Amino acid sequence: MASQGIELQYECPDMTHGDEHRYDICGVAIEKKKCDNSPHSKKVELPWKLWIKIILVVVMVSIMSLCISIAVTVLMNTRNDEVAKIWSCENEWILNNGHCYFFGSSNTSWQAAENHCKRLRSHLVKINDVGENLWLKTLMKELGSSDMWIGANDCGTEGQYKWVSDGSNVTYTDWDRLQPDDLNNEDCIELWDNYKTLKISHWNDNRCSSKFHYMCEK
Ligand SMILES: [Ca+2]
Ligand SMILES: [Ca+2]
Ligand SMILES: [Ca+2]
Incomplete structure (x- = not known):
């Protein structure tokens, strides 16, 4: 049929x-x-499907915009924190070359000075180079100090000086004439004004129990 x-x-x-x-x-x-996609085929798009697609695109664009906005804000805040760290220090701290320094005006032993620096979230100063050394010597004069602990000692091995802030070896030095002499077991380093060298400050090893001013750095 x-x-x-x-x-x-x-x-x-x-x-x-x-x-x-x-x-x-x-x-x-x-x-x-x-069926195929020949010119005779007819594709019909329903209006509600179109609207769903439009809404999805709008939502995705909004989410992407929000993510970009958050990323830019975080980046700007991080940058501002870095800039603030370079250009400012807390009250009573002195800014130099991106680091902050605190002058301890009371006379204390080397270890007591380091303990105080640690309570201030820092360490006794690490003198990295001739520029920092010269700046500290000038500052010490301005502050009226003649003896100031810095953050190195040879308590571990005699003659091998290390920085307390990071445990690294002391490479740059500015010893005064005939120093270090380890006289009576001197193991801690200070900046001092030696009258024999016409009041030009240099480094000296001294007994760690001696009580001097000190400088913290962070
Ligand atoms: Ca330093
Ligand atoms: Ca020594
Ligand atoms: Ca000495």
Whole structure:
């Protein structure tokens, strides 16, 4: 009976996934072929689908904008903190070359001085180079001090001086004439004004129990 039937053609419901069928009059499929994207195919987009896509795009763009905004804010705040650290110090601290220094005006032993620096979240000063050394010597004069502990000693091994702040070896030095002499077990380093060298400050090893001014650095 299939040969006597009238062929009906049904429009594909979905041109990308649906099937096109041919049926006889009894509704029996006599031909079936896959729909394709030929110019004859018709793609119908429902309005509500379009709106969902638009909403999704808007939401994604908003989320991306928010993320970028947060990233920029965090970056700016970090940068501001770094700039603030370079250009300012806490009250009573002195700024020099990106570091902050605290002058301890009471006379204390080397270890008591270091303990106080640690309570101030710092260490006794580490003199890295000739520039920092010269700046400290000038400052010491301005502060009216003639003896000031700095952050190095040879308590571990005689003659091997280390910085207390990071445990590194002392490489740059500015010893006064005939120093260090380890006289009576002198193990801690100070900046001093030696009258024999016309009041020009240099380094001297001294007994760690001696009580001097001190300088913290952070
Ligand atoms: Ca330093
Ligand atoms: Ca010594
Ligand atoms: Ca000495």
